Structure formats: C-alpha cells, structure tokens
Amino acid sequence: MNIKAGIVGYGNLGQAVEYLIGKLDDFELFGIFSRRETLDTNATVYPVADAHKYKDDIDVLFLCVGSATDIPEQAAGFAEHFTTVDTYDNHSKVAEHYAAMDQAAKANDNVAIVSTGWDPGLFSMNRVLGLSLFPEPIQNTFWGKGLSQGHSDAVRQVAGVRRGVQYTIPAQDAIDQARAGNGQGLSKTTSHERIVYIVADAADHDRIREEITTMPDYFEPYDTTVHFVSNEEFERDHQGAPHGGYVITTGDLQGHNASVEFSLALESNPNFTAAAMVAFGRAAARLKDQGNSGAYTVLEVPLYLLSQQSLQEMMETGLV
Amino acid sequence: MNIKAGIVGYGNLGQAVEYLIGKLDDFELFGIFSRRETLDTNATVYPVADAHKYKDDIDVLFLCVGSATDIPEQAAGFAEHFTTVDTYDNHSKVAEHYAAMDQAAKANDNVAIVSTGWDPGLFSMNRVLGLSLFPEPIQNTFWGKGLSQGHSDAVRQVAGVRRGVQYTIPAQDAIDQARAGNGQGLSKTTSHERIVYIVADAADHDRIREEITTMPDYFEPYDTTVHFVSNEEFERDHQGAPHGGYVITTGDLQGHNASVEFSLALESNPNFTAAAMVAFGRAAARLKDQGNSGAYTVLEVPLYLLSQQSLQEMMETGLV
Ligand SMILES: NC(=O)c1ccc[n+]([C@@H]2O[C@H](COP(=O)([O-])OP(=O)(O)OC[C@H]3O[C@@H](n4cnc5c(N)ncnc54)[C@H](OP(=O)(O)O)[C@@H]3O)[C@@H](O)[C@H]2O)c1
C-alpha cells in the first residue's frame, strides 16, 4: 500500500513530517496546504482554503497546525473531507476534540486519529499500560530535559533580556524514588528543576535573576537556576529543541516491587512528534482501508498497524 | 463487568495469577485446574481433564502451564471450549501457535490472546512500536538483571555443585551505546555478562569455576564471573526470581538522535508475567464480549482494553 499524504501547516511539525514522508517507502507526498502563499519547499504548495478539492487525491492528511486555536477551529472541518491525524496537546480538552472529530469523521466515512505525538501520544499509551498492570499502581510522569516554549517566552518578557531559553529538568532523586516504588507523594514542582540561559547586559543580571526566580507559578515554586551566557555561547548551544521524559509505574505484587518505565531522550521535539504522527498516519490509512470510520485515540489503535511490516512477518522474524 | 476466571496449572505463574485475581475488583476466581490432586490453596481445585464441563462458568481461562511441551500439546484444546490467555515464550514458534489457536478459537467463537507476559509480551509491543517510528531504526533488547532458569540448571549439573544460580546482567556500556544511537554492532554475547553464585566445598572451587566458564554456548562466549558463597548467604540472597531488561530503539531524524526506551526492573519474574497476563485476560473477556473471535497477538489488542477504566474516563481525567 502506498499512502498518499497531505500536510496542513508548514511550521516545525509540518516540515518534519515532510522530511519523514520523503524517507519512507510506503508514503508519498501529494502536497502542502498553508495559509501562506509561498513556502521554502520543493513540494507543491496549495492554499489551505482549497484543500477539499483534493480529497480524492489524499489518503491521510497530517494536521500540523497549532493546538491553541487552529485545531479546535479547523480540525473537524478537515475530518469531513479527509482521514486525518493530529497532535492536539490540550490534555483537558481531548474528550471534547475526540467527540467533534468522531462526529465529522463518522458522518463522512473517514478515520481521525487524535492527539498522537509523544505527550499526548506515546506517553498516554504508557500511562494506561502501566496503570493496567497493578492492583495499586503508583505512577509518575517526568518531563525533560526539555526546552519549554511557554517558559522561554516568559523569560523573554523580562526587561533587559536580549535572548533567553528555559529547560525543564526532572530531579534525579525524584526519578530514583519513583523507580523504587516511592513515587506516591512526589509533586510536579518538587520533582522538576528549571534552568534558564539568558543573554543580557552585566548591569541587569541581578535584577533579571530576581525577577525570573520570583515569577509566580512559572518559576517561583520551582528550583530555578539562571545562567548568563554570551551571545556566541547562546548561538552555539541553545538553538535546538530537545525534549523527552519518563513515565514510571511501580506496583507491589505479593511483596515484590515491579517497575515499568518508558522514556524518551529527543534531540528534536518536533522531529520526534512527527515520527509518532507519521506512524499513526500509516495506521489511519489502514483503518480506513479496512472499512472503519470515526475518531480513534492512540489507545484504540492496535500496535501492528503502526508498522510497515505485516503481522505475519513480525511473528515469523521473532519480533513477537 | 465481572470477569469469571479459571486457572490451568498451579506453578509459579498460576499462583501469581490467583493472587492478582483476588486483589482485582473486576475479576472473580471460579477455580484452578491441575494435573495434581491436591494443591496448597483455598480455591476450588478441579482435575484438568474435567475442565470442559465448566466452560459456561468461565469467561477467561489463564493457561499457566509450561511453554516447552504443555502449551503446544494442550492450548488449542482449551481454545475449543474457552476464551484463553497464555504466556507462550518460544519466539520461533509463535506464528505456529497463533495459527493453531486461531483455528480452534474461531471455530468455537472464542478469543485466544497468545504470548502475553513481558518477553514475549510487553517487550514485543515495544520492539514493534520502536521500529515503527524511524526510517532507519537501530534496536537492541537487553535482558537482566535476571535469574536465568536454563543457565542455573546448567551450573547445577557440574560435579560438586551443591547449590547454584546464574544471573544475566546487561553490560552498562552496551546500554549506553544503544542509547546514544550506536547499538548497531552490539552482539548479544558481548552486551551481557553472566554472574554465578555457587555453594561447594573449597577443594572443588577452582575446577568448578573452570568447568563453568568454559562451558560451550552457555558460558564460554560470555564474560562470566563465578562467586562461591556459604549456604547461609545463598539462602538469604539467592531465593528470588528477579528479572527485567530494556528495549532501546534509536533513530536519526534530520540529524537529530531520538532514543526510545522501555525497561522493566522486576523483583519477581512470575509475579510480573502474571500481571501482564491478567491485564490481557481482561482484554480477552472484552474482545469476546464485543463479539470477536480468533487468536490475537499482543500487537492486535488496543491498549484501552487492558484498563479497568473506560476510554471516556481516561480521556476526561487527563490520562490521554
Ligand atoms: N502531542 C505532542 O507530543 C506534541 C509535541 C509537540 C508539539 N505538539 C503540537 O504540535 C503543534 C504544532 O507545532 P509546531 O512546532 O509545528 O508549531 P509552529 O511551528 O508554530 O507551526 C504552527 C503553524 O503556524 C504556522 N507557521 C509556522 N511557521 C510560520 C511562520 N514563519 N510564519 C507564519 N506562520 C507560520 C503554520 O501554518 P501555515 O503553514 O498555515 O502558515 C503552522 O502550521 C503545536 O501546537 C503543539 O500543540 C504536540
């Protein structure tokens, strides 16, 4: 099966999906749909308003637009015409998004896999798996080491900050506690540190440090460290978008501790989000091909559908 | 849904399943089927030959018998009468087992989930997930720290060995290499060490060490360390059945490494195998309840079916 793919939105995620589709044998790219007229790509670019005209040319449409407003406003509209995959990351509104996508997709015989990526996405899967294994599971999710967009934006609002980034880092002793079965009392604030790198005039350093570390909610409850670096060092070391984290679940089984851990160490958050998204895109095309319709969370998609290999092949080659 | 469970075979795994069923609200135990007449349990015990008489009393039958001969000889017979779950661990014959179970289960409107547990089982799921994410994945499975039954049996065959156990331990530098994206060349032998604990007369120590470390296939290709301990120390420290391991997959995404890791640290191998088996037992009962039949690998079972919670609840509580 050769899967014809479309991409909506050409930001970090859209570009990373384009790259993967070019690399994978079972996908081919039909084109990119954007609100902008010209994009820096060799692919064919279409105005997003015309997307529906190409519904018969596309097996799966990757919705690479923003979660804050684009997905709630536009996603169900796409599900009327296309089988879709998204990475919608507003955890508190997943149920709402799922319901809207289910209605639009079912009414039009399409499949919509919602909230893929890694969190939500692979982390959601591992949270559910971990919790399902024990009568009294203890579970912690830790994030990092990772660049936090929201917190980086916040430090850049402080007067005198010329450049700034913020990394979230899980505290090693919190991870160790969770692994040992003592994760019950760990709070999000005490189990994460925040490290900030700032470019600013030396005269401003003390005030900037003070303003950042006392910023309510964002930094005040956390162990926060502010480093001042030169513009050259910032340029060299802080251009990436690393991220990752851990889902750790433990449980007691007749007096024996068991620890189950899923972790990610990602040099590029958008590239990996795209990797998960594309695997679920493969599954979406197959689900549709098998005659299914409606919305699916990642929890409803059997894993063999993510793979380029057939189930029989996986059994015969010892993967199972 | 209250799931009525039966257990076939009352070894380590059967006892661990019995314990879990007693702990979980959504399961109740109908009884245990054994080849032995009396078992040390408060549950009702039935001769295994009579099992089929109770087919209408049982929603899911846990096949806790041995993989070497019991499963190939008996499992399909049970699938004619019951929805089953097993932990069949002969990787090279999973396809064969699946085909036999599929035929028996389909012909009788039952569900049979095969080769659950952790390897095969959760590790199989994570191998397939990891490989599905990257155009050119590099994947390694490491086992341990864990008690190896086969290797412990082998050391106990050496003349003069009064008691003996063998632990398999993954080499830390092999794990680090895999995480960094350099796992391609790692062989199973160079990435695992074997540690042996022996109780024997002092006069025999040198010969025993020599015989063990030079044992072809079992120990000769590995970095093997033999420790001699007192009977008391053996009694205190080497009665458990710990196990675990790592599935590590990395891939390059536009020049950025991504590392995906699933790991287990288990104080008791059979207890955790049972935990995975019971979660899949829940899924088997639901699949059957939804009107499905036939064999399923763990790769075909959507994760939400493993959980006591409903999908809607999981979406609404932020698990997704
Ligand atoms: N589930 C997960 O694990 C996970 C992880 C990471 C991110 N995400 C989600 O993925 C979403 C997309 O992330 P992203 O990094 O791709 O966001 P982004 O780079 O900000 O792109 C979002 C949209 O903004 C527009 N855009 C991008 N660059 C632009 C520019 N230079 N000028 C004008 N418009 C531009 C694009 O639409 P047009 O092409 O139409 O202009 C694009 O689709 C995020 O909202 C986040 O919620 C999920």
Ligand SMILES: NC(=O)c1ccc[n+]([C@@H]2O[C@H](COP(=O)([O-])OP(=O)(O)OC[C@H]3O[C@@H](n4cnc5c(N)ncnc54)[C@H](OP(=O)(O)O)[C@@H]3O)[C@@H](O)[C@H]2O)c1
């Ligand atoms: N997939 C995985 O991750 C995984 C992990 C671990 C193990 N496993 C599999 O699980 C299978 C069962 O493991 P296990 O540790 O439960 O094996 P076990 O303790 O040797 O039990 C196997 C069978 O032997 C019989 N038996 C047990 N104790 C006995 C005794 N004292 N005297 C006579 N018969 C006895 C029982 O049948 P009766 O009650 O009928 O006598 C029992 O069902 C293994 O073969 C292995 O393949 C899979």
